[in-house]
Amino acid sequence: MKTSEWVKSIVKQDQIDKFLVNGKTFIDDEKINNNLQNNINPDKQQIRDIIQKSLEIKSLTPDETAALMHVKDEDLWQEINEAALAIKQKVYDNRIVFFAPLYCSNLCVNNCLYCGFRNENSKEVRRILTMDEIRKETEVVLDQGHKRLIMVYGEHPKSDVDYMVDSIKSVYDVQRKAPVTGRTVGIRRVNINAAPMETSKLAKLKEAGIGTYQVFQETYHRETYEKVHPQHTLKGDYLWRLYALHRAFDAGIDDVAIGALFGLYNWQYDVMGLVYHAMDLERQFGVGPHTVSFPRITPALESQLDSSHMVSDNNFKKLVAVLRLALPYPGMIVTCRETPEMKREVIKLGCTQTDASTKIGIGAYQEHETIQDLEKAQFSIGDNRSLDENIKELAQMGFISSFCTAGYRCGRTGDTIMGMLKHCVEGKYCKLNAVLTFREYLDDYASPETRAIGLKVLEQEMNAIEGTSFFQKNAKIMNQFKLDYGRICNGDRDIYI
Ligand code: SAM
Ligand code: SF4
Secondary structure, X not given: XXXXXXXXXXXXXXXXXXXXXXXXXXXXXXXHHHHHHHXXXXXXXXXXXXXXHHHOOOOOOHHHHHHHHOOOOHHHHHHHHHHHHHHHHHHHOOEEEEEEEEEEEOOOOOOOOOOOOOOOOOOOOOOEOOHHHHHHHHHHHHHHOXXXXXXXXXXXXXXXXXXXHHHHHHHHHOOEEOOOOOOEEOOOEEEEEOOOOOHHHHHHHHHHOEEEEEOOOEOOOHHHHHHHOOOOOXXXXXXXXXXXXXXXXXXXXXXXXXXXXXXXXXXXXXXXXXXXXXXXXXHHHOOOOOEEEOOEOOOOOOOOOOOOOOOOHHHHHHHHHHHHHXXXXXXXXXXXXXXXXXXXXXXXXXXXXXXXXXXOOOOOOOOOOOOOOOOOOOOOOOOOOOHHHHHHHHHHOOOEEEOOOHHHHOOOOHHHHHHHHHOOOHXXXXXXXXXXXXXXXXXXXXXXXXXXHHHHHHHHHHHHHHOOHHHHHOHHHHHHHHHHHHHHHOOOOOOOO
16 A cells, blocks of 8 residues: 555544543633633642642642643642652652653654654654564563563554564563572553554554553643644644543553643643543543653754743643642653753652653664764753662662553553542562562562662661551561562562562
8 A cells, every 4th residue: 555545544534523521621721721710820729628638639620720830830830749759659659650762753744843753854764673673672671670661663654563563572482580689570561652643453452451541731722733733734633632542441441641742832721631531531431541641852863843832840840730730640751861869850750751861762772882873863961870770779769660551450540540549559569579670670680779779768668668557457468578578588580468
């Protein structure tokens, strides 16, 4: 099939229309502007009531979210920031989950003005990885100690769903011996960041064993969306993208991930868009997003974007804290687009996941590129540190690094996991699995310095677990955990609760 015919075959209008309510979408521009306008001067007590509601792990309404974003008083921001961390601790405990991205192809039919992969960027060196190359990339990532990957693709007939399925299988096939102990390990969870698809293709991804399906709306502001995604391109169809994750639920994928690319339009508007998106998923499927992402635009080769909506560091921190309060359950992802300093800041505002030792060039892991080469990458990144350096720093801050992938492998996905998160139970299981997987990392991959600091954190964690009333009341889980921990220390691998 010619590329132009393939492009025409992608969008299925009936798979948009079925989710509309009276022909309308969940993004109502007038409503969002009213939410923002009507809450321009919130009073102190109102904000404290909103904070209290979040601390009870209840999602905020759009008006409440808008009110938080209009706080001017620095002391109140301090209270919001403290609440953001407290909510994260309550729902997710003090763990940070690590993953690595694997960029498979930079062939793309679209022309998003901000992206180095866009079709009209003739300076980009184009490449699509073979299955052999994907296995080699996976080996390098595994050797660093990762257990979770997010696979990323441009939108192109050569990287359509069958290529994705083959690439997922190739990743799951790879087994490596851990450098220190020689134990055999493989990638345990493959997530996907790929363009919107029809339901039958999404069902194939589910069948191939993906964990989360992630699509960023980029901006919820339709006029801006249509400006930065030229209308003659596939990605120009705003609604096809807006309902990508609704179709994923329809296809049986349990965990979906929303996101907005901050810097395209007013940041407050896009925070509202994320909140409305989460609300509509919850309304239509009874379960919200598994994670929320809030990447900020970074420089890309031949980017054609104007910088009028770039988000300052200060506003970025505000949007992260507000999202944490507005949506207390989803995981929140900060990526290596941000600098180490900024990552540190937003981890203290409730982020739960991050990437490390990241390379976003096609084939960049196996080629051991040290400098991010913009001609092969999608954009530039702000954090080039290794996984070991990240883990050491977090351990020094008192956080435990987790490689837990138990949730989706034992059915704690979709509404099951959301229910557990809402009752602050999931965090308890994850804490145990975080300890088990952190110990694996420390024994198999860590530098001596990181191992020493990490073992101290683990000791504190074990004491905290023993002192938790939840575990004191659930002796069976506790005994199982102690048994499993002993087995991990003796060299068994991939044990989870
Ligand atoms: N082609 C698919 C798509 O557009 O959905 C795959 C994902 S794209 C390779 C991954 C994400 O990177 C995009 O959704 C966008 O939000 C983000 N991105 C693109 N250009 C960027 C830039 N210059 N800075 C930061 N993030 C960028
Ligand atoms: Fe292609 Fe995605 Fe980049 Fe747009 S953001 S040009 S669709 S890879």
